[in-house]
Amino acid sequence: MTGRDGGADLRPIGNSPVVVLVRPQLADNIGACARAMANGGLFHLRLVAPRDGWPQEKAWRNSSGADRILDAATVHPTVADAVADLHHVFATCPRPRHIVKPVLTARGAVAELRQICARDLRAGLLFGPERAGLDNDDMAEADALVRFPLNPAFMSLNLAQAVMVMAYEWWTAADDTVPRRLMTNESQVATKGRLDNFLTHLVDQLDACGFLRNLPKRPGMVRNLRHLFQRGEVTEQELRTLHGVVTELAIGRRRRGRLETETEA
Amino acid sequence: MTGRDGGADLRPIGNSPVVVLVRPQLADNIGACARAMANGGLFHLRLVAPRDGWPQEKAWRNSSGADRILDAATVHPTVADAVADLHHVFATCPRPRHIVKPVLTARGAVAELRQICARDLRAGLLFGPERAGLDNDDMAEADALVRFPLNPAFMSLNLAQAVMVMAYEWWTAADDTVPRRLMTNESQVATKGRLDNFLTHLVDQLDACGFLRNLPKRPGMVRNLRHLFQRGEVTEQELRTLHGVVTELAIGRRRRGRLETETEA
Structure with missing residues (x-):
């Protein structure tokens, strides 16, 4: 699972959204994003104009074995190019303003993404660069914005943490684990x-x-x-x-x- | 918000659970955990036997301004000491086995934590060290285990990512943002x-x-x-x-x- 020769045996699970990292700066973060994607059962990764070029060894080192996701990642010169074959695009954006756009919560976005993917349409999720986030032209490529409900006194969210929240919601939306169960060591609950x-x-x-x-x-x-x-x-x-x-x-x-x-x- | 002189103006929001990092190894991760806590409106941090001692400058550098959380963190020699004044303790654990214990999903755990905190009881959340996770004695201090629903093919979850998921669920549980709304630039939706x-x-x-x-x-x-x-x-x-x-x-x-x-x- 965290081996270094090819990493975990990851592959796409059904029709899942493409994660598009727009102008990511640090290869470490790209690796951490791949790891978070693997945690949540996402697989498809596209990079728009990564600052330090691609591939970067550091990404693989920081992915804890999510190598397959990085191996399959593609690089694109522009957001328009990265989303050209997609049917729906949602853009994560902590502080949207001065635009007319649907705004979804993370959970709301995932509910819609699940429906879109169930219809065999291809969906993408844009994440902006570490410091600045997505710019206005990036957001104009998206159907809707995704804004996580988080503490308004501290909205500075690490890139991989943002991917983690969406990947976690993606997985959870299709998960039916009961909220509480008693784990027993073969023994049964007594009558x-x-x-x-x-x-x-x-x-x-x-x-x-x-x-x-x-x-x-x-x-x-x-x-x-x-x-x-x-x-x-x-x-x-x-x-x-x-x-x-x-x-x-x-x-x-x-x-x-x-x-x-x-x-x- | 991300200033370096004292960081963001964070303070406790109501009665919120204590995050207990058990034998954390890397100060970078402790800082990243504080940042994730701030994102989700958590404040109280306790460290059990941090490997490299405490305080560590690196933690502050990696917290993106969540300094107040690190400033207020306390250090404890054992888990028992760290939880002695708490009424309920939940322990995050990816692969529980051979114990008789309630197991909660992240969302299920937060629903219970919200109820516990609303009763003015003090709750704590244990997170294990980066590599090994909590050991059997640590888990014996807890009322229940928390196991995130995540891709079983890739459960390797970064420590700060685990804290992020719980902090995000904590915040979301009390958030009533509608899943989809139309953000308009002062203009109204037309009749x-x-x-x-x-x-x-x-x-x-x-x-x-x-x-x-x-x-x-x-x-x-x-x-x-x-x-x-x-x-x-x-x-x-x-x-x-x-x-x-x-x-x-x-x-x-x-x-x-x-x-x-x-x-x-």
Whole structure:
């Protein structure tokens, strides 16, 4: 995955948008963009007039194995040339002004890109140079602008971070992982019946050792313990461990009890 | 905003999660993390045993003005020490295994973090070191793991990129920007009536010049033109321009017509 001889076995996944880096300055950043693209399942990279020329060894060194994306990247003299065969172009722009243009959030843009790509049209995403961003002529090539919702007090976004946000949204839009699940180590989440068995065991031992001897308070104390153990999912393996913990503590207590009795004797 | 003397005027925004970088290796990355935190409105940074010590000038140089976050960062010998005053801790982890733990998506984790913070509890987010990630003991300090949905063929995520995804989700969760809007340069979107005025003007001129002389085809041609202009929002300023375009083209044509007649004569 991070090997140096050809890098990860990356290839295009379905019809995905082309990332167009417009006049990028640093090869390091181009490599970091390729890495972010790989993270989000994007593959097609076009470079418009990279400042220091192309190819640049540094890009490969900084891509953490996203070599295939860099190997397949193409270089173009102008934005118009880079987008000539595309059907839709969105341009990322932190501070749009004085133009009449649809403005999309990152998530909104990706929702539209997913629809465009599902129709077998070719889409592109423009990212401006590190310092200046896209200029007015670049933006005139785009259908719409993309403006990430971010802290207005600090909008300075690294180029690869901008690509990361779009790549992450691209991947997430087609991902159906549930927001929360319990990862268990082969063991299953215990049923209520199994949990009740353990709680009965616990209460029996607490009765035996005298912890619940205050009878008026006993029902409330038992309920509070039940509430605690009901709060999260407990696995069968964990219940077995808890049974063992209670048993061993009780035996230990009885042994200590014997020792103390012997000592007193 | 990206000044070097103290950087951007950043401060905590409400009750936001603490970012805990566990055994970070490179000061450059710590700076990049601070920048990403600022982008997403996070402020509180804690460093557990940074490899090269702290402070490191490089972090400030690479934070693009997120100096205040670095100025306020605290250093801790262990994860346990760094999270001792927190109520909830989530740990980012790309490849969790062999533990029983809730696993959240980035968006799912942020939804829960927003609820925790709204209850005035203190939450923390652990990020592991660049190469190895969090170890098993680190993860045992956490309530739950966070695993970003990303391309399984390329999970190697830069530390600052991981922070960026969480910071972006944090900001986005409280952001209500509409997914698509039309940015207009003071001009308003034209009403259907204004658009109809223009289309009537256009059709009048096309009748005058003979473009619509095929009477059986005329209704369909007019409708197709109307469909085209109805497809997107048009502003009042743009309609004024379009009126001018049609008028000038028509005048030009009449002038050329005169010239041609004169030449023929």
